[in-house]
Amino acid sequence: MDDKFPRTLVWAGRIVMFAILAALPLISQQDYFIHVVSLALIFGVAALGMQLLLGYAGLLSVGQAAFLGIGAYTSAMLTKEHAWPFLAAFLAAGVVSALVSLVLVPITRLRGIYLGVATLGFTIIVHLVMVNEEWLTGGTLGVLAIPHPSIGPWKLGSEVAVYYFCLAVLVIVFLAFHRLGDSRFGRALQAIQLDEDAARASGINITLVKSQCFVVAAVVTGFAGSLFAHHAQYLNPNDFTFWKSIEILIMAAVGGVGSLAGAVVGAFVVVILPEALRAIDQWRMVIYGSLLIVFMGFGPRGMAGLFALATRWILARGQAGVPVAKAARL
Amino acid sequence: MTPVLEIATVTRRFGGLVAIDEVTTAIAPGEIRGIIGPNGAGKTTLLNIMSGHMRPSSGRVLFAGRDITKARADKVAAMGVRRTFQNVRLFGEMTVLGNVLVGLHANGRAGIFAALLRTGRQRREEHSMIDTAMQALERVGLAAQANTIASSLAYGHRKVLEIARAIVAAPKVLLLDEPAAGLNASEAANLIGVIRRINAEGVTVAIVEHHMEVIMKVCSRITVLNYGKHLAEGTPAEVQGNAQVIEAYLGRGGVAERIMELKAAHA
C-alpha cells in the first residue's frame, strides 16, 4: 500500500483547517464572535488531551474537567493573589495539574467503563473541593477579575490577541501530539490499546506508559484551564462539573476517535453549536441532542472518517488509495 | 551449564482445577524444547508462567539462574524471554513494521521529551530501530509487506509476523504456542526453517505444538504433559517410543495412570 499519498492528504487537510482558524478573525472582529471561537480553541486543546487518552491509548477518562479546573484555578490564583506573571502561571497550571494526576496512577489499572466511572468520581470530588474550600478557590462565588494574559510586558488586551495566543497554543500542542503519536511512546500507547497482553509480551510496562499518558494529558488540559481562566476572567466551580468532562469526551468522539484534527473540529462543534442555535432558542438543545445521536451514527471515525471517505471519493476515484483507518488519524 | 530456563516444582491452580501439577524441568542453552500433550494438559498455562503472564500458585521459575517467579511479564520480556500466543495476537490496526517496532520497545531509551523535541539522538534511535525491525522481517520473509496493515495479512504471514515481533529484540529464549496450527504443508515447512535459523543464531526455543511432524523434526528434547502432570521427557526417539506405549493403552482408559505405572516400574 502506498504510504505517501495519504500522508500528503492528511497534511493538506490539517493545513486547510489551521488556515481557516487563522483567518476566522478576518470574518468578523465582533467581540462576542471572537470570544466564542477562542473558547472553542481552548477546548480544542483539552480535546487533544482527551484524544491522547481515548484515541491513542484507549483510556476512557471522564475526569478531564477536573484537570481543566485545577489548571484554571492555579493560574488564576497565582496571577491574582501572588502577582505571578501570566506565562509562569500558565506553566504552573500544567505542572500542578500533572502533580494531581499522579493521584490517578493506581486507577490506571482499571479498564474500560470501570476506569470511566472512577475518573467520573474524581471529577465529582474535585468539583466539591472547588465548591467547599473557600480559602483555596473562593467557593461558589468564584474568582473575579482575573487579569488578561500577557507575554512579558506585552499585554494581550484584545479578544483578537487572546484568540491568536490560544491558536498558537493549540498548534503547538497539535504538533507535539503528532510527534508523540509517531514515536516509541506513541506506538506503546497504541499497542496497549490494541492488546494489553501482547504489549506486555513485547516488554511494555503498561502501568508506567498509561500513567505517563494520563500525566501528559493532564499537563495539556491544565494549560487549557489556564487559558480558560484568563480568557473568561471569571471562574466558578460550575464550569468544572462532570458534565464538562462528558463534553470533552464528546468532542474527541464526535470528531473521530484517534484523530487529532477531529478533536479540534469536535471542540468547535460542541462549543459553537449551542451558540449558533441560539436563534431558535428553545429548540436548540433538542437539536443539539439529536445531532449528537446522528454524529455518533457516522461511525467509529466520526467526522474525520467522513472527511477521509469524501476526499478519497473525490480525489482518488478508481485508486485503491487511502485506508480509512490511517487517513482518519488526521 | 546453568539451564536458561528452569521450572522447579511449579503448581498452578484455577479454583479447584490443578492446571499445572508440580512440574519440574530445565531447558538448556541452545535447546529446542517441544512441549506436547492433549488439549487442556496445561501447556499454555506453563508457557504463561514462563513468560510472566501468570504467577504460579507455588514453585519457582528461574531464568539464567535468576528467580523470575514474581517478575512482571514486561520485565521478563525485557530480560530476554519472548513469546507468541496460541491464537495469534498482533496489533491489528498497526502496520507490519509497526508491530515489529513495538517488539523493540524495551530496547529503546527515547522518552516523551525526546520525542517532542525530535532530538538527534531520538531520530538516530528511530532509524536504527527501523533497520533492526526490517532485518527481523527479512529473516521471516515479510520485508516486502512492511507497510501493510497487519490485520490484512494472510493467516500464515500473521503467524510469522508474531515470531518476528518476538525475535526482533534478540531474546535469549523464544516461547512459541502452537506456531504451526492452521498452517498448510508448505507454510509449516517454511516455519520449520525459520525456527531452525533462529535457533542457529543462539536463541533457545520452547515450542508447544500438536503438529507431530514439526515437533519431531525440530526438537532436541520433548516434554510430555498430561492433566497438568509431567509425564515423560526425552529425545524425540525416546518419547516416540513412549508415545507408542501410550497408543497401545489408548481406549482402555487411564492413559496417565498406565504411563505412571510403567514409569514407576522402571524407576
Next chain:
Amino acid sequence: MGAAQLVELAVGGLAIGCIYSLIALGMTMIIRATGIVHFAQGEVMMVGSVLGLSALLLLHLPFLAVLLVGMAIAGIAAVAIELGIYRTLRMRGTPLANIIIATIGVSILLQNVVQLAWGSEPKSYPKLFATDHYTFGAAKLSPQLIWIIVLGVVVMLALQAFLRWTRTGIAMQAAAQDPEAAQLMGINLTRSTAITFLIGGVLAGAAGVLLGSMFFASFSMGFLPGIKAFVAATLGGLGSIGGAMVGGILFGLLETFGAVWISTAYKDAIGMVLLIVILLVFPQGLAGLVRRGR
C-alpha cells in the same frame, strides 16, 4: 445519636437506595443484553415521573394506579428509544462506544423535549397519605419512605420471579449470556432486547413515581439519580443483577449516613471515594468479590 434518629436515617437511606437500585437494575439488564451503558435511564425515570403526575392530576387516580401508569409509560418510552434509535445504530454497525455516547444525546433530547412540552417548573405530587408519619417508639417515619421501600422491594422481587420462572425471562437471561447460542435455540434477539428495554423502563418508571412522590417531578430530575445509579451499578459490578440491587441500596445508605456523620458538603464525594477504593480492591466491582469467593 439516638436510636430513633438512627432508624429514621436508615429508613431514609434505604428508600433513596431502593430508587437507585431500580434505576441501576434497568441499566444492568441493558448492559448485559447489549453492552450499552444507558445514560438516558435517568431520563426514562423522569418521563415516568412526569407523565405519571400528569395522569394523576388529569384522572385523579389512586397512587397505585399512578405507579402502574408511570411504569407503563416509561417502559413504552424505553422500547421506543431502543427500536427507534439504538437498534438503528447497531444495524448500521456503529461501535459500542459511539452508541454509549449517543445515549447521552438521548438524555439531552428527552430532557429538552419534556421541558418544551411539560414546562420548566417542578411540580409537586399531591399529598398521598392521610397521616404525616407513623410512630415506632421514638422514631417518626414518613409513610412515603415506608411505601417506597415496600413497593421498591416488591418490584425487585417481581423482577427476580420474572427472570427465574417465566419463559420470556429465562430466554432473556440466555440471550444476554450467550447471544449466538440463544439465537441457535430459536430466541429472537431483537424481541428479547426490546423486552429488556421494556423491563428496564418499567423499573425506572416505578423509581420515577416513587421519587416524584417524595419530592417533585421536573424535566431535570433524572440526570443526577441516573449518574448515581450508574455508579451504584458499577459498585455492584456491572452486569450483575444482585450487584445492582445491593450497590443501589448501599449507595443510598452511604450517602445518607455520610451526609450526617461525615460532611453534608462532601456527601456526594463520600460515595465516590468509596467507589474508587472498592474498584481498586475489586477492579470488577463487588460482584468480583462473590465470584472470587466461589
